[in-house]
Amino acid sequence: MCNYAQMPSSSCLTPHPPSADDLLVLLAVARGGRYTAAAAELGLNHTTIARRISALEDALGGRVLARGAAGWVLTPLGEHAISAAEAVERAIEALSPEEPRLAGVVRLSATDGFSGYIAAPAIVAVRRAHPDVSLEIVAATRRAAAQRVGVDLEVVVGRPHVHRAEAVHLADYALGLYASRSFLERNGTPASTRELARGPLVYFIESMLQVDALDEARRSTRGMVDAVSSTNVYVHVDATRAGAGFGLLPAFLADPHDDLVRLFPDEIDERLPYWLVCRPEALRQPTVLAFIEALRARIAAVAGELAGVPTRS
Incomplete structure (x- = not known):
């Protein structure tokens, strides 16, 4: 992950696994472009969204989002994390007993x-x-x-x-x-x-x-x-x-x-x-x-x- 984050290796000495919930929050922000859009989709408040993104960045050892001209965009590390987030989403959907x-x-x-x-x-x-x-x-x-x-x-x-x-x-x-x-x-x-x-x-x-x-x-x-x-x-x-x-x-x-x-x-x-x-x-x-x-x-x-x-x- 340090290569994606473009951070010195000393910053990644004590990584911990990212939370699946935090990955889903990142997915919502990436799709909506804004914390407010993600908050509305997930039924959370803006502060919780910001806290979850911060926790995910701590876990991965780098920034997953950067400010763009019209909202949040994914960093290279964020794009890497999105693949994992989508896998979590698919796994949850697969657990549904009903037809997707x-x-x-x-x-x-x-x-x-x-x-x-x-x-x-x-x-x-x-x-x-x-x-x-x-x-x-x-x-x-x-x-x-x-x-x-x-x-x-x-x-x-x-x-x-x-x-x-x-x-x-x-x-x-x-x-x-x-x-x-x-x-x-x-x-x-x-x-x-x-x-x-x-x-x-x-x-x-x-x-x-x-x-x-x-x-x-x-x-x-x-x-x-x-x-x-x-x-x-x-x-x-x-x-x-x-x-x-x-x-x-x-x-x-x-x-x-x-x-x-x-x-x-x-x-x-x-x-x-x-x-x-x-x-x-x-x-x-x-x-x-x-x-x-x-x-x-x-x-x-x-x-x-x-x-x-x-x-x-």
């Missing part, structure tokens, strides 16, 4: 559209079999975080460049140009993309957009003028339906609305990838694995909608 039943919180950071259209139905499917599993969603359109503190999974648009994490391509989705029928009745339907120049655009706030793939998707609308801009894709859909202008929208969110018309689908058809980013330790959690399986099942079920092939007539 999943419980716990899956924490996800994802875009608004993915959160509502993919993640929400996926957790419903998980909870049918395991009602003690819940989902916390941080809806955000951003690059993959340098440190995944407080979340188990991230879903981002565009291929991420990450370290000490697993990145998996989930699916591509179509982005097209839409307008409401009432807007076209008032303003006329453009006969070509050239007629879109100086037209009102509904899309993301350009100065706040952090995702290169979404920024590059504007290439077919460069001559247009921002009419309504928002960080929330559902605002884009509602503003376009209200007649604010031409919306650059995900097909899977726009096509279900009969009052929206897709324009120039052969010319304006951007394909953007959803990528899943996972902490390695999260991939050893049965609840997270069950949720990922449900995400994949939901994506397979709506593959046509994601690709811009609506099922309605």
